[in-house]
Amino acid sequence: MTPVVVIGAGIAGLACARRLADAGVSVVILDKGRGIGGRVATRRAAGLQFDHGAQYVTAEGARFAAVLQELSQKGAVALWADGSGRSHLVGTPGMSALPKALGAGLEVRQNALVTGLTAVAGGWTLRVGDSDLAAERVVITVPAPQVAGLLGAVHPLVAPLAGVRIAPCLTLMAAVRRPAPFVTRKDAGDPLSWIAQDSQKPGRPGGEATAWVAQVSTAFSEAHLEKTPAEIVALMLPLLLDRLGASPDAVTHAEAHRWRYARVTTPLGKPFLRSADDSLYLGGDWCIGPRVEAAWASGTAIAEDLLAQ
Ligand SMILES: Cc1cc2nc3c(=O)[nH]c(=O)nc-3n(C[C@H](O)[C@H](O)[C@H](O)COP(=O)(O)OP(=O)(O)OC[C@H]3O[C@@H](n4cnc5c(N)ncnc54)[C@H](O)[C@@H]3O)c2cc1C
Structure with a gap:
């Protein structure tokens, strides 16, 4: 045994x-x-990579802060400035580096x-x-x-x-050939509640296109949870392109992931x-x-x- x-x-x-x-x-x-890694995940596609689960990691307690400090010394996590004046620890070269090191x-x-x-x-x-x-x-x-x-x-x-209770989250990964207008955009009132320029995180591969990860709100996720990945792309991509000021012909890759159990609410x-x-x-x-x-x-x-x- x-x-x-x-x-x-x-x-x-x-x-x-x-x-x-x-x-x-x-x-x-x-x-x-x-x-x-479960929900701490990184997907590779189109020569780019996308953290489609946890976006960054924070420590409120001293013990987990010490773990992150050790992972930082090993090069598995590094600071990322999100463009809004805040910095977060992210896995390098992807969020999946964190569970791999652990x-x-x-x-x-x-x-x-x-x-x-x-x-x-x-x-x-x-x-x-x-x-x-x-x-x-x-x-x-x-x-x-x-x-x-x-x-x-x-x-x-x-x-x-x-x-x-655990709320779902629909996530879009898209590669877009257009100058990036921001690093992150967080807006609880927008169906697209979080947008992050993944290419801008430390250690990520560069290219002609920029890697974006977008998440929709819990209400939007619940309303569209049973849609297929292709249908989720069709719903979310126009929203992302609108927020980026980009046209569909700038998109070189798009896929969606459905997290049925994403964020603990109770x-x-x-x-x-x-x-x-x-x-x-x-x-x-x-x-x-x-x-x-x-x-x-x-x-x-x-x-x-x-x-x-
Ligand atoms: C889109 C999204 C964004 C997030 N953003 C953040 C963030 O920015 N910061 C943050 O701190 N947290 C964030 N989180 C939450 C964070 O990812 C989770 O709290 C954490 O990763 C949960 O870890 P866990 O080990 O409890 O569960 P999980 O990561 O879900 O691990 C469970 C594991 O069990 C495996 N499993 C399930 N069933 C079986 C079975 N029958 N047999 C074998 N294996 C099985 C699964 O494959 C999985 O690997 C986010 C989550 C999501 C989905």
């Missing part, structure tokens, strides 16, 4: 596994995706979709693709609304998740949940709040609780 299996290689899962591995605990991380040296199995868990003597059996994996302890860090799909709706740890209010027999933990940003730091804090708190036992 693997001593600890973590489901999810987002920031919460990586932080948990990092803390455990540093303490000498054998841990395996499983993620359904091709990369690691996960360096950890055993992460990618393309490993977990479809269910069964309690057995001394631990758990996880269904992973077409095979089973045995674990003494399991840490689940998937978004709260997806937990019931793994544990079953009647599991005692599912009921406390009923109040957790968190659980405590850093994690634990089963009565201590063999199962639930964590993620949704425990604390809508930020990378919250995911890190939840994952770290789980690891420290496990180590305390």
